[in-house]
Amino acid sequence: xxxxxxxxxxxxxxxxxxxxxxxxxxxxxxxxxxxxxxxxxxxxxxxxxxxxxxxxxxxxxxxxxxxxxxxxxxxxxxxxxxxxxxxxxxxxxxxxxxxxxxxxxxxxxxxxxxxxxxxxxxxxxxxxxxxxxxxxxxxxxxxxxxxxxxxxxxxxxxxxxxxxxxxxxxxxxx
Numbered sequence: 001x002x003x004x005x006x007x008x009x010x011x012x013x014x015x016x017x018x019x020x021x022x023x024x025x026x027x028x029x030x031x032x033x034x035x036x037x038x039x040x041x042x043x044x045x046x047x048x049x050x051x052x053x054x055x056x057x058x059x060x061x062x063x064x065x066x067x068x069x070x071x072x073x074x075x076x077x078x079x080x081x082x083x084x085x086x087x088x089x090x091x092x093x094x095x096x097x098x099x100x101x102x103x104x105x106x107x108x109x110x111x112x113x114x115x116x117x118x119x120x121x122x123x124x125x126x127x128x129x130x131x132x133x134x135x136x137x138x139x140x141x142x143x144x145x146x147x148x149x150x151x152x153x154x155x156x157x158x159x160x161x162x163x164x165x166x167x168x169x170x171x172x173x174x
Contacts, residue, residue, distance in 0.1 A: 022130025068153030096140025
């Protein structure tokens with residue numbers, strides 16, 4: 001699978017240093033990008049913030065809760081897997097073009113989704129942490145007022161996507 005490499009053979013300096021693994025490189029890449037921000041909303045893009053967009057529950061309008069993390073970028077920026085596991089790819093109204101990854105087993109089986117992609121580079125099957133899986137885009141329900149980003153969310157399979165877990169540590173490694 002494509003992903004981060006340790007560069008060309010041969011060493012100029014730090015020859016005895018252990019090469020950084022591709023999973024750590026992916027987390028460093030996302031850490032440098034941070035979370036998407038809007039000028040009037042410092043919490044935009046973070047896990048758990050409530051947007052001004054609403055959903056209807058029991059006939060009442062409620063703020064829409066953000067169940068993932070939005071990592072900003074430009075259309076065509078790389079998107080790397082932040083865990084290892086089997087992937088399924090597809091297209092859906094809200095997520096747009098996306099990759100869904102399953103990792104763990106039994107009660108500890110998780111799904112991690114990477115949404116709003118412009119292009120998917122993987123096929124259904126195994127992917128390792130740090131593999132290049134696609135490119136950022138604006139597919140799905142990305143409002144015009146939002147920056148281009150990849151939406152990454154994670155949840156226990158047995159709880160469904162309506163009960164997401166905070167993926168911040170998984171994405172940024174801190």
